[in-house]
Structure formats: structure tokens, C-alpha cells
Amino acid sequence: DVKTIAVMNQKGGVGKTTTTANLGAGIAMLGRAVCLLDIDPQCHLSLHFNVETADSPSTYDVLVEPMPVERVVRPLTDTLSLAPASVDLAGLETQLASVPGREQRLRQQLDAAPLPAEFILIDCPPSLGLLTLNALAAADEVIIPLQPHFFALQGLGQLLQTVSLVQERINPRLRVAGVVLCMFERITRLANEVVLDLQAFFEDARLHATPWSGAKVFESVVRRNIKLAECPSHGLSIFDYDATCNGAKDYADLAEEFLEMQAPV
Amino acid sequence: DVKTIAVMNQKGGVGKTTTTANLGAGIAMLGRAVCLLDIDPQCHLSLHFNVETADSPSTYDVLVEPMPVERVVRPLTDTLSLAPASVDLAGLETQLASVPGREQRLRQQLDAAPLPAEFILIDCPPSLGLLTLNALAAADEVIIPLQPHFFALQGLGQLLQTVSLVQERINPRLRVAGVVLCMFERITRLANEVVLDLQAFFEDARLHATPWSGAKVFESVVRRNIKLAECPSHGLSIFDYDATCNGAKDYADLAEEFLEMQAPV
Numbered sequence: 001d002v003k004t005i006a007v008m009n010q011k012g013g014v015g016k017t018t019t020t021a022n023l024g025a026g027i028a029m030l031g032r033a034v035c036l037l038d039i040d041p042q043c044h045l046s047l048h049f050n051v052e053t054a055d056s057p058s059t060y061d062v063l064v065e066p067m068p069v070e071r072v073v074r075p076l077t078d079t080l081s082l083a084p085a086s087v088d089l090a091g092l093e094t095q096l097a098s099v100p101g102r103e104q105r106l107r108q109q110l111d112a113a114p115l116p117a118e119f120i121l122i123d124c125p126p127s128l129g130l131l132t133l134n135a136l137a138a139a140d141e142v143i144i145p146l147q148p149h150f151f152a153l154q155g156l157g158q159l160l161q162t163v164s165l166v167q168e169r170i171n172p173r174l175r176v177a178g179v180v181l182c183m184f185e186r187i188t189r190l191a192n193e194v195v196l197d198l199q200a201f202f203e204d205a206r207l208h209a210t211p212w213s214g215a216k217v218f219e220s221v222v223r224r225n226i227k228l229a230e231c232p233s234h235g236l237s238i239f240d241y242d243a244t245c246n247g248a249k250d251y252a253d254l255a256e257e258f259l260e261m262q263a264p265v
Numbered sequence: 266d267v268k269t270i271a272v273m274n275q276k277g278g279v280g281k282t283t284t285t286a287n288l289g290a291g292i293a294m295l296g297r298a299v300c301l302l303d304i305d306p307q308c309h310l311s312l313h314f315n316v317e318t319a320d321s322p323s324t325y326d327v328l329v330e331p332m333p334v335e336r337v338v339r340p341l342t343d344t345l346s347l348a349p350a351s352v353d354l355a356g357l358e359t360q361l362a363s364v365p366g367r368e369q370r371l372r373q374q375l376d377a378a379p380l381p382a383e384f385i386l387i388d389c390p391p392s393l394g395l396l397t398l399n400a401l402a403a404a405d406e407v408i409i410p411l412q413p414h415f416f417a418l419q420g421l422g423q424l425l426q427t428v429s430l431v432q433e434r435i436n437p438r439l440r441v442a443g444v445v446l447c448m449f450e451r452i453t454r455l456a457n458e459v460v461l462d463l464q465a466f467f468e469d470a471r472l473h474a475t476p477w478s479g480a481k482v483f484e485s486v487v488r489r490n491i492k493l494a495e496c497p498s499h500g501l502s503i504f505d506y507d508a509t510c511n512g513a514k515d516y517a518d519l520a521e522e523f524l525e526m527q528a529p530v
């Protein structure tokens with residue numbers, strides 16, 4: 001049974017791509033088969049692993065043709081693979097504007113031909129548009145990378161509202177796994193205030209039946225660490241770039257915590 | 266004569282909103298009349314100044330009705346005003362998908378009824394879609410906030426290509442003023458490498474006639490400074506929040522450098 005995770009937050013620059021790449025690589029290092037899907041027209045997840053995105057099939061073709069995802073997947077290691085994005089994804093919203101069921105094209109392809117992986121992680125663009133809706137329609141769980149700043153917190157309501165709409169109308173199994181705090185700087189007052197707000201929010205949420213009533217703030221926090229910003233320019237995960245740095249420790253902890261949360265296989 | 270500036274970069278979280286808010290406030294503090302336009306469905310620029318975005322006219326109405334921008338502008342100080350955004354902007358791309366000239370609706374409204382301001386700064390969402398195209402079609406100049414990281418540098422080619430297309434097809438006067446380095450951490454090797462790459466890029470660009478052949482990397486750099494992330498939660502510009510911090514000094518310098526670049530009035 002494949003578990004599909006949408007890594008999303010419409011706020012820009014909060015660590016979505018960095019988390020998809022390194023949480024994915026961390027899970028794969030623990031021996032579980034992981035496929036990463038890049039559906040952001042910026043192609044940053046593809047770039048992170050130095051996978052060429054021009055002149056070869058991509059998730060754009062999956063959504064437009066449509067075609068099965070496995071035809072665009074590239075192996076990275078024995079347990080890690082990647083379906084690259086394309087800049088052409090930027091035009092999808094207009095291209096499919098009048099096509100019924102346009103938000104379920106990814107799910108249709110994954111249902112028709114399931115990928116030979118245990119986990120699929122989808123890196124979303126910074127918006128709540130058609131591409132992110134396709135990821136939410138196809139996902140079992142949502143992981144929300146969040147920088148503990150004012151703006152990053154502000155958008156959470158809108159984000160959860162979108163998740164709720166998708167859960168009610170097209171994907172009843174969708175639920176929020178939790179929030180991953182990224183670029184965390186323990187010494188700032190702002191970060192600690194935001195964390196308290198978030199924890200209180202999810203505590204309260206336990207009382208009502210929503211897609212996030214079981215969600216939490218992951219205990220594994222990803223600290224700000226320049227090596228996480230350096231590793232993509234070498235085409236490497238943080239583990240291959242510098243296995244002893246804080247970034248590698250934090251994402252390794254997160255991978256373990258994530259796997260512990262999964263129902264026993 | 267009004268000068269209109271699009272503050273844009275499709276990479277998320279690079280300092281677009283922070284720059285629009287504080288560069289705008291800095292120019293206004295020097296006695297020049299500035300109007301800030303928020304066209305991001307996240308409404309972060311509106312939020313930055315604590316301007317309510319539900320239940321009142323916004324840039325969404327300007328683009329959809331359409332209606333003159335002046336009808337949605339709210340005064341903040343004697344020399345600073347703001348046209349708020351709305352979450353409804355998120356649906357614009359689909360709503361106007363088959364409307365000819367949909368990228369020029371903002372420009373039409375600004376041309377029909379020019380705002381009583383010397384400078385207009387437009388905060389764009391993290392994408393190259395219809396909202397950003399409206400800003401580019403209406404703008405005289407582009408300012409590109411950029412975090413000196415690998416991903417932020419990667420998207421520059423795509424960004425400039427989009428500017429070039431807009432300049433060729435719908436707005437011949439459009440040119441790139443320059444790149445503002447945001448969240449700059451002098452001590453990191455990565456930042457210094459990226460700066461050298463950027464400077465070399467713009468040096469070379471002087472040789473060909475492009476919309477960015479006169480562009481430069483602004484000498485005023487905005488250092489990483491947590492107060493810049495704190496001030497929006499108080500609804501204040503950095504100058505009103507903490508006039509003595511690095512963030513205020515950096516944006517004051519930037520405002521002066523920006524004004525020096527403008528042709529003598």
C-alpha cells in the first residue's frame with residue numbers, strides 16, 4: 001500500500017522543497033522506497049537532485065496527456081526516485097480552465113497505475129491553485145512546512161480551509177499529518193511565540209472533527225543551517241552533502257518521527 | 266508623472282512584501298507621495314499595515330469589474346497609501362482565462378485614472394501568472410528582491426525572459442531597475458558566491474540591448490534582521506517599529522539609492 005504525502009504551503013520560501021528533498025532522502029536511507037513528485041513550475045525539487053527538466057517527459061505530461069506517472073519517474077538511488085517537473089506547468093491553470101475534473105488528473109493516474117513505492121512525497125508550488133489541488137486530491141496526508149514568522153502563520157487558516165474543501169468534495173481520506181517548523185531560530189522571541197500559538201491551535205482542534213484534528217507540530221524541528229541552502233547547488237541531499245551537520249541530524253530525526261507516526265505496516 | 270514599480274520574483278519568500286512595505290515607507294518618509302498596490306491573494310502587504318481585506322473593495326474589484334484603482338486606495342500617512350488585495354484574487358486566472366487583454370486590466374485602470382502619487386509600488390505573488398503579468402504590463406520599472414541562495418538565483422533567467430516578452434508585446438517602456446539582495450548574511454560563502462555571479466551577469470548584460478541592460482545589483486543590501494519579521498505583526502513599517510535597527514538603516518539607504526537613480530524630476 002502506497003502512502004501519498006502532499007508537502008504544501010501557499011506561503012513562499014518556507015522550506016517545502018528542502019523538506020520534500022531531505023525528508024524523502026531520510027526515509028529512503030532507512031530502507032523504505034520513496035518516490036518524489038515535483039509539480040512546481042520552478043522545478044526546484046528536480047534541480048535539487050540535478051535532474052534535467054527540459055526535453056524529457058515530466059509531471060506536465062502526466063497532467064496534460066494524461067499519462068501514467070511511472071513513465072516519467074527517474075531512479076536516484078535504490079530506494080529513492082523522482083518524477084521531474086517542467087516550466088510548462090505554469091500554463092496548466094489556463095490550459096485546463098474549462099476541463100471538468102481538472103483537479104483529479106494526478107490522482108487518476110496514480111490510481112490507474114500505482115507506483116512501486118511505499119511513500120510518495122509531492123513538492124507543491126507556493127499557491128493554492130490547480131497544481132496544489134491536484135496534489136491534495138491525490139494525497140493521503142498533508143505535511144505543512146512552516147517558518148515560525150508572522151506571515152507564515154497568517155496563511156494557515158486559508159490553507160486548512162482549502163484542505164477541508166478538498167476532503168469534503170473529492171478526497172474523503174485526506175488528513176493533515178502536521179506542521180514541520182523550518183528555518184527555526186530558537187533564540188528569537190518571534191519563533192517561540194509562533195510555536196505556542198500553533199500548539200494551542202492544534203490542541204483546540206482535537207475537540208472538533210476536522211481533517212487536522214489529529215495533526216500536531218512535529219517535535220523534530222529543522223534549525224536554520226546554511227548547509228541546507230548549499231546542498232542543492234551540488235545536486236545532493238543534505239545526507240550526501242554533509243552527514244554530520246545540524247541539517248542532516250534534523251531531517252534524520254524528522255524521518256524517524258514520521259515513520260513512527262505511520263500505522264504499523 | 267507617476268512612476269510605477271513592479272516588485273516581483275516568482276521564487277517564494279525572498280522579501281518581496283517586506284521590500285514593497287519598507288522601501289515604500291522609506292521613500293514616503295523622504296516626502297515623496299507613494300501608493301502601494303497589493304495584488305497577492307495572500308494579502309500580506311495589506312496585513313503588514315493592518316488594512317482589512319474582507320468586505321471592502323480591493324484590487325480584485327479593480328481587475329474584475331474593472332474599476333479605477335483610486336476607489337480602493339486607503340491613506341496610511343500623509344505621503345503613503347495602500348490599495349489592499351483580497352483572497353478572491355486567487356481565482357482570477359481561471360475567471361479571466363478566456364478574456365482577451367486580461368493582462369492589461371490594471372494598466373488600463375491606471376492609465377484611465379492616474380493615481381495622485383509620485384511612485385506606485387506593486388507587491389506581486391510568487392508566480393509568473395496573470396497577476397504578475399498585470400503588474401509588468403502596468404510598470405515602468407521592475408525591482409527584483411532576491412535572497413542570495415542557489416534556488417533564488419536559478420529562477421532569474423525565467424523571470425527576465427518573462428519581462429522581455431512583456432516588454433516586446435505589451436509594454437515597450439518596461440525596464441529592470443535592479444536586484445535587491447534580501448536576508449543577506451555576509452558571513453556565508455554562498456551569499457558572496459551568488460553576489461559575484463549576479464554582478465558578472467549584469468556586467469555582461471550591458472553589452473546587449475535588453476530590458477535589463479541598464480540594471481544593477483543595488484549597493485544597499487538588506488541584512489537578515491529579525492525585527493523585519495516582527496514589524497508586520499504590529500502593523501508597522503520597520504521605521505515605526507524600530508527606527509535604529511539594521512533593517513531600518515538598510516531600507517532607508519535603499520530608498521535614498523532608489524531616488525538617486527530616478528531621472529531628475
Ligand SMILES: Nc1ncnc2c1ncn2[C@@H]1O[C@H](COP(=O)(O)OP(=O)(O)OP(=O)(O)O)[C@@H](O)[C@H]1O
Pocket residue numbers: 011012013014015016017018019040044124125126182183184222223224225226227228229230275276277278391414415416417
Ligand atoms: N533550515 C534551513 N536553513 C537554511 N536555509 C534553508 C533552510 N531550509 C530551506 N532553506 C533555504 O531557504 C530557501 C527557501 O527554502 P525552499 O526553497 O525549500 O522553500 P519553498 O517553500 O520550497 O519555496 P517556494 O515557495 O519558492 O517553493 C532556499 O534557498 C533554501 O535553500
Ligand SMILES: Nc1ncnc2c1ncn2[C@@H]1O[C@H](COP(=O)(O)OP(=O)(O)OP(=O)(O)O)[C@@H](O)[C@H]1O
Pocket residue numbers: 010011012013126149150151152276277278279280281282283284305309389390391447448449487488489490491492493494495
Ligand atoms: N531581511 C530580513 N531579515 C529577516 N527576516 C526577513 C527579512 N526580509 C523578510 N523577512 C521575513 O522572511 C519571510 C519572507 O519574506 P516576505 O514575506 O517579505 O517574502 P515574499 O517574497 O514576499 O514571500 P511570498 O513569496 O510568500 O510573497 C517573512 O516572514 C518576512 O518577515
Ligand SMILES: [Mg+2]
Pocket residue numbers: 016017018040044123124125
Ligand atoms: Mg519550493
Ligand SMILES: [Mg+2]
Pocket residue numbers: 281282283305309389390
Ligand atoms: Mg509576499
